[in-house]
Amino acid sequence: MDVLALTPWDDWSIFIQLCVNGVTLGSVYALIALGYSMVYGILKMLNFAHGDVYMIGSFLGYFMLTSGLDGPMNLAVPIWLALTLVLLVAMLGAGLLGVAIERFAYRPLRNAPRIAPLISALGVSFFLQNSALLLFGANFRTYDAFTLDGGVLFTKGIFEAWGKDDAIALNLPLLNMLVIGGAIVLMILLTLLVARTRLGKAMRATAFDREAAAMMGINPDRVIMATFFIGSALAGAAGVMVGMLFGQVYHFMGFLAGLKGFTAAVVGGIGSIPGAMLGGLLIGMIEAFSTGYLPEGSKFQDFYVFILLIAVMLFRPTGLLGRADIAKV
Amino acid sequence: MPDEPPIERRPQESERPEYPDAAQRPRVGVDTWVAEHGERVQRGPLRRAAERVPGWARLLAFVAVAAVFPIAVDDEYLQRVGVDTLIFMLLAVGLNVVVGYAGLLDLGYIAFFGFGAYTYAIVSSDKYDYHWPAEATIPFILVVTAALGLLLGLPSRRLLGDYLAIVTLFFGQLFVTITNNSTDVKLPFMDRARDLTGGPNGITDLDPIDFAGVELNSVPRYFWFALALFVLVVVALHFVNESRTGRAWRALREDPLAAEAMTMPVNRLKLLAFAFGAAVAGVTGAIFASLQTAVFPQSFDVSLLIILYAMVILGGTGSLAGVALGAIVVNVLLEGLTNTDDTLPVVGETPPRLLFYGLVAVGLALIVRPWRWLAVAAAATIAFGFAARLVAEQWWERGTAGRPSQAGRIGDLVDGWLLFPRDPVDIGNYAFVALIASVLVLTLLRRPWRWIALAPVLYLAAFVWENRLIQEPSVTRFILLGAILVGLMASRPQGLFGTARVEIA
């Protein structure tokens, strides 16, 4: 197929399909970007190990799925419960991993020169990646989600699931809808947490001025720990979603996803929570549309995302929703 | 700052108080902070004694030793390690300009290296049927990679360190993606789809460098060529460093805002540093490509970047000798950890084992104080091992069914002491995770408990090493490198040879 000739006007069903793919991918990127952004907001450091936390989360979900539910233990639970369990295990595990990384690799460097935690983060990333390679091998592992309940998540389109005919010839698998829905629920919960709760306010206060927050009796270390837990748990959730969507996980998957999440956070305005969501969505859409409409887009999606990044950096260096005052480091 | 002589305090006529004990009484309202600065600074023991040796003498000594290396060592593998080390040294010194001098976190540095290598491949192979002479190729690559550095630096003009990091990291990844996927590409201006880079199969059968009539057809010749280039770069860097630009770079690293306020052309300086680093990387890439006689995308992935950063950081950013030494140490370490075939003479052991136990011993010697505790810990570990072995012989038959996987003196020594389970992969994996957890917990424990827990943790480390890590040397070395980076940052962020910067809270 000569992709160059294609425009949305040629085939609207492809357009809608790409939209669905873009939004699905975008919500995953947004979840990853949130962790970057929250950590940046509070510590002003780029947590390069975040992508690898996502990878470990994905593996945890995989083991929960294959050995806990589908495999040896074979717990006979309804599919919704199975999915919830997988998600929870991955989120909890990733969250704890994030907390451990913060405690051991970043906390000793609170007052070190700014480059030190960045290098430490690179070291953690390298360590996690290669540890995963040692533990899980170089092979791709296949999420056995397809066998769940006879593959209902993949085969059933959403209209079919509602019992309606697939009239518009759209392929909207239930799984995509679940991923988008799950991501939206998580993001709403996070927004409420940050806006309304005591912890959320403490997080904002600490992000703005850590020393002043401590002067109010807030324990910054604990708030930072909570931030890492929440951000990493979101990455764990994203890991499970990607595992389900693409069916496979491997030790190096964290790098590229982390890079995209990162870019999403920067494009949206690093440190800004709505910015991370917007950035994620934007990058997901660009990737999806580039496969359909741009020259060699299926090979060079990354290139088009890079163009977006450069454009944002040139014309709005603080990101789309970033405030100018954040830029002062 | 510590070099200024203490200024003697002498009360000025106008403010001399009229009390009889005036000299003893602290005077109110006289700001003596500046005057007393000298005595307020505590001087540490004489540091940087090595820096008394002039730079040219150190370089000369290094060159003298290095130049005879390929002659003295008549082993192609070791000679090859030597060339690789020089390539790493060149790369590290170039990266040091960007990170250490200008303070820019450039995570796309490897792409310039790759770009240089691919450019060489394109103009020196049958792929496009170009066979340029090296006298033209190398200056060409120098210019092209420097230009690329400028181009990448342009959007980063107003960017702060963190944004630069993400743009360059993405750029580095993009290089791998593009070289990997450009096998069947039809861009708008092309009439048909073409194979541009060979994809994962790369470009092969490159011409060897033929520079000024000398064809680099053997490993020693590459060694000398790389050495000459290294000297050239170091000398050039020395002059740049002493120049206005060099001072400006350092000012830029210390405080970009202040540098800008002093009307320094911050953007131009950043771009210059970027271009300089890129050019060094590019030319080094050409040597690398020609040495390998081929280029592949996976040679330029993010692992290489982290290795390079480990070299620069370990040596101490900003110190030329430091990063060069860092490159040597890290590369020899990484090579040694994978070399499981040769048993070294004299000690009768393979390099990985020696390095691992050596690293553990050195690490302990640095951490454990006073040193008599070291002896206690060693004795406790040995005792713990025999006890564990005894217990296992009684109740865990599988645990003693295996044997060390590699021969060697240390292997023989630990045979009766460590547990060697049958099929150790799974157990080894669990033990590995347990080892990480227990090392982390160990750092949290307080004094007596920390030393009490040390013995079982050391035993566990030996167990994991002998049963699992030693089987997968190429993975293990990166795990160790990652752990070393994290540990180094926590204990000595300025690197081994860097000097600490006092940051006032």
Place this chain on the structure above:
Amino acid sequence: MTEAPDTVLARDGDRPAPLLELREIVTYYGEINILRQVSLQVNHGELVCLLGGNASGKSTTLKTCLGIVRPRTGRVVFDGEDVTGRPTNYRIARGMAIVPENRRLFAPMTVRENLEMGAYLNGGGVKEDFDRVYELFPLLHERRSQLAGTLSGGEQQMVAMGRALMSRPKLLLMDEPSMGLAPILVERNFEIIKQVHEAGVAVFVVEQNANVSLSIADRGYVLQTGRVVLEGAASDLLQNEDLRKAYLGR
């Protein structure tokens, strides 16, 4: 560290133990010696001021009280407890509160949220706390939903004071309350400090402005190049020749 904590706490029977006591504090930033054996105390219900010029170590002294800077030697005793090794948030929980230099409000949060942060350890403050603060600063009630960063300097100072009072502190620390304020506001400010003090809260003011602070203080200390060079009743200090020369320009 010459004395065990127990002996630090033992005082002669007739005098009550001070609320806050610094004992021979020595502090360094890196290799630079900032405080050299600073000792001072603030008694219950007392208003004490610490005077000193630029770089005399005033702010470091305050940061040492709060635990932001850790002394190399010496002890900090608060309300009968040795808090030297304790983090800032612990000391706040024990009853300190601070109005920091330059106010340090949480600019992107509302006035009310800022006040809530002041009472963070009391679960964000009960109604009485808000009422008390709003009574003292009626303007803050009006502005409660406004972002703190959009207020004027004087209003921000009110938020900072109110925020500190939200935790019902035993000791209110104030870092340069007059800095960056118009003279009329400075007077207002010290009026409020006096009011708070009269309500029974001990106040420790760190200031460059000797005149205003000594006029409301009970006692004062003068710090210079990291040493306490003068101390005494505020009225005596106001008469001191050297001090007048150095700080009052007379």
